[in-house]
Amino acid sequence: MSDQTSTGESTDESFVSFGEQGAQLTYGSYLRLPQLLDSQHLESDPPAHDELLFITIHQVYELWFKQLLHEVTAARDAMLAGTSGGRLWWAQHLMARVHVIERVLVQQVDVLETMTPQDFLEFRQRLAPASGFQSVQFRELEFLSGAKDPAYLERFKGITAAEREHLEARLAEPTLWDAFLVALGSVGLPAGTDGEVTASLRTVAHDRDQYAVVWALAEALLQHDELAASWRARHVVMVERMIGAKSGTGGSSGATYLRSRLPVQYYPLLWELRSEL
Template sequence: MSSLSKSDEGRPDADAVSGRWDGVDVNFGEEGGRLTYGSYLRLPQLLDQQRLESDPPAHDELLFITIHQVYELWFKQVLHEMTASRDAMLSGELWLAQHLLRRVHTIERTLTQQIDVLETMTPQDFGQFRHRLSPASGFQSVQFREIEFLSAAKDPAFVKRFRGLTDDERVRLEQRLAEPTLWDAFLVVLRTAGFGTDTDDDLREALQTVAADRGQYGAIWELAEALLQHDELAAAWRARHVVMVERMIGTKPGTGGSSGAGYLRSRLDLRYYPQLWELRTSL
C-alpha cells in the first residue's frame, strides 16, 4: 500500500505504488525505519564528548566544555558559508555571496551572545578546574585561524607557533594560506566590473566610484557592506572576548603560555578590510 495520504492522490509527482516522490524514495513516519532523530544527529556520540578533566568533578567544567564545543561547531559552519561565499564571488554570483555572508553575520552575533552564558561562571568556579587545562588554549583553535586566514588575515607565523598540530590540521592551515581569501574574490568582482585593482590608488578610485553610483554598482556595494559587516562583527567578538577573559582571570597568563588578556588586547585593532574602513573618510 502507498504511504501517501488521500490528499496526495492524483498528483502527477506521486507514485502510489512505489512510495516515491519526484523519483526519490519517501518513507516518512515510523514505517520508514531508516533514521531516528538521535541516529541522524549521532547524539550518542555527540553527547559522549563532554569529558571532564577535574577530579573531583567541578560543576562548571561541563559548561566550559559545552560552550567551546558549540563554538567549534559554529566555526565549522562559518567556514562552510565563507568558502561558498568566496566561490560565489569568483563565479560572479554576487547575490549568493551576499546571502551567505548575511548568514555568517547572524552566526557571529550568536557567537558573541554565547559569552553571556559563559559569564554565568564565576572566577572562583573557573579556578576549580582551570589548572587542569594547561597547556591547552583557545589560541590552538585551528578552525578559528582558518576563519582569519580565509577572511584575509593570513599569518604563516601562527602555523609555526601552534602546539600539537596533527598532520591533517597543518595541511588545512597551509591550504588556507595558499587559497584565495574573501578579499581576493572581491577584487576579482571589481576587475570583472572593469575596475583596476593593481595599485592602492586604483583600488581607492574603484571603491569611491562604486560608492558614488549605487544605481549602477548596487550589487558590488552591498557585497562590500557585507564584508565590512563581517569585519565589524569579528572585531566586536574579539572586544567582548577580552573583557570576559579579564573578568575571569584578570592579568594572569593564558593556559597556553600567552600573556592572556594582554595578547588578546593586542589583536583588537585587527581589521580584515582596512580599505573599506578608509573609504568612509572620503564619503
C-alpha cells in the same frame, strides 16, 4: 491511488514508512546524537560543576566555526566567479547569514560569564596546556577572511599533521578580499593596486544604482570585519573578568595577547574609504 488495507495503510511498494516503524533515519541517528552527547568529558576530579558548561560552550563555538568556514568559502567562490558566474547575489546572501552567526558568537559569551572566577579556577589548571589559541578552525576563518599569519604554524607547537595541512591550504588559497577584487574587475573597475581599488570604491559608493551588488558586498565585508572585532573585544573583557592578568593556560600572556589583537582589520581599505567619501 494505491490500494489500501483494512487498516488504512498503503500497500503500494513505493510507500515509505519513516521513523521507528520503517527503520529509517530518526532525529537522533540523523544528528548522531549518541556520539555528540558523549563528547563532553570532564577532566576535573571530583567533577567541577561548571566544567560541563565550559566544554559545551567551546564545542558549540567550534561547530559554528565549521559552519562559518562553509559559508565564507562558498561566498568567496561566488565572488571569484564574478558577474560571468551570476553569483554575486549568492555571495551577498551568504554573508548576511555569516553576520547572524557572528552575532550569536558574541552573545554566547553571556552564557560563559554566568560562571564565576572561583568556579572556573576549580578546573582551570586541568586545561593546561590546552588553549583557545589552538583553535585551528578559528585561525582558518581569520586566514580566509584576509588576516593570514604564517608564523602561527610555528607558534602552535602541538599542531597535528592534518591541522597543519588545513592551515597551509588556507594560506595558499584566495581570501574573501582577493575574491572581492575579482568582483570589482568583473564589473569593469580597476583593482590592481590599493590606489586603483580606493578609486573604484569611490566610484561604487557614488553610483550605487549601477554598482548596487558590489556596494552591498563591500558593506557585507565591512560588517564581517566589524563583527569579528566585536567578538575579539567581548572575548578579552570576558577573559579579564574571569582570570584578570593571569597568563593563558597555553602559555600566552592571556588578556594582554588578546588586547594586542584588537586593532586587527581584515579590510583596511574599506575602513579608509569612509575618510574618502
